[in-house]
Amino acid sequence: MLTITCEEMKAMDCYTIEKIGIPSIVLMENAALKVIYNIDLNKTNSFNIVCGVGNNGGDGLAIARHLITNGKDVDLFIIGNLDKGTKDFNINLNILKNMEVKFIHVTGEMELEYLKDSLVKNDLTIDSIFGIGLTREIEGIFKKVISLINSYSNNILSVDIPSGLDGNTGNTLGISVKANKTITFHLVKKGLLESKEYTGEVIVESIGIPKKVTNKILERMV
Ligand SMILES: NC(=O)C1=CN([C@@H]2O[C@H](COP(=O)(O)OP(=O)(O)OC[C@H]3O[C@@H](n4cnc5c(N)ncnc54)[C@H](O)[C@@H]3O)[C@@H](O)[C@H]2O)[C@@H](O)CC1
Ligand SMILES: [K+]
Structure with a gap:
């Protein structure tokens, strides 16, 4: 199976957006x-x-819109600096x-309590906090949120990673x-193969990146 790094x-x-011309929002x-399709x-x-508040979070917001449009009950939580979206x-x-x-912006104990109540009552948690942009140790309120998700969710779907x-x-x-379950985009990231305990079932979904781009980047990175 072809696997890639986060950098690839x-x-x-980037190549798809800048050279092929598919806008990033597309x-x-x-x-x-593709996440909706898997629910x-x-x-x-x-x-x-x-x-x-990165693009993984942006995926989550777009998923929320589609679920709401489909008449579903959605409790939406955002964590991170909203000025840095x-x-x-x-x-x-x-x-x-x-x-x-x-939406609830999670900044302290009160919002963590709201989150816990929602996790217990709702059918599915969509995890779109970090994807390929995670760069450092997770601390503070981010750690508390992830711990609550693991402790109280009935079912968890992770977006990309x-x-x-x-x-x-x-x-x-x-x-x-x-x-x-983890729905990962375009190709399997290397780390997902090593960590079934965290990923659950891994499903790869195309998001419209042409094969030419894959070949070009893999050639360049050799
Ligand atoms: N245009 C694109 O690049 C696309 C990206 N997509 C999605 O976007 C994701 C990548 O988006 P980004 O590159 O914005 O990165 P992420 O959304 O994965 O994370 C970046 C954000 O997390 C923060 N962060 C990183 N490590 C942290 C830590 N330990 N504690 C607290 N904050 C931390 C960064 O400051 C930044 O705000 C992919 O995994 C995928 O889900 C998809 O929407 C497809 C298109
Ligand atoms: K995620």
């Missing part, structure tokens, strides 16, 4: 729709979506604001979400 994935995303929309909407009605995270957050969707897992090595950076 980033390079493929890739994000494709990613979100049994006949059996799953209530959701916790926990987002960071990526461009596509901000586009999706703005859409949700225009739809008058409420379980949050906390190093996509290259499969090691945790202090703590990681333990998913039942």
Whole structure:
């Protein structure tokens, strides 16, 4: 099986956006729709979506929009500095604001209590805190959120990579979400093969990156 590093994935995303001309927001929309496609909407009605402020979080926001549009109950939580959201995270957050969707910004003990209550009551938790952009040890409130997700969720789906897992090595950076299922985009990241305990079932979904891009980047990185 062809596996790639997070750096190779980033390079493929960039090449697709800059040289092929597929806007990054289109890739994000494709990613979100592929996650929706992997959820049994006949059996799953209530959701916790926990987002960071990077593009993994942006995927989570787009997933939230599609679930809400499908009439599902969604409790939306965001963790991280809202002033540092990526461009596509901000586009999706703005859409949700225009739809008058409420979210909880997790900053302290009170919001952690709300999160715990939601995790216990809802059918599925969508983990979109960190993907290939995780760069350092997880500490503080991020650690508390991941610990709550693992302790209280009924079922967990991780977007791209379980949050906390190093996509290259499969090691945790202090703590990681333990998913039942991971939907990873384009190609399997190397670390996902080493860490079934955290990834659960791994499903690879295409998000519209052409084969030419894969070949180009892999040639360049040899
Ligand atoms: N255009 C693209 O590059 C695409 C990206 N996609 C998604 O975006 C993800 C990558 O997005 P990003 O590169 O924005 O990275 P992430 O969203 O994985 O994470 C980056 C954010 O996490 C913060 N962070 C990193 N380590 C931290 C730590 N230990 N504690 C607290 N904060 C920490 C960073 O400061 C940054 O805000 C992919 O995994 C995939 O899910 C998809 O939407 C497809 C298109
Ligand atoms: K994730």
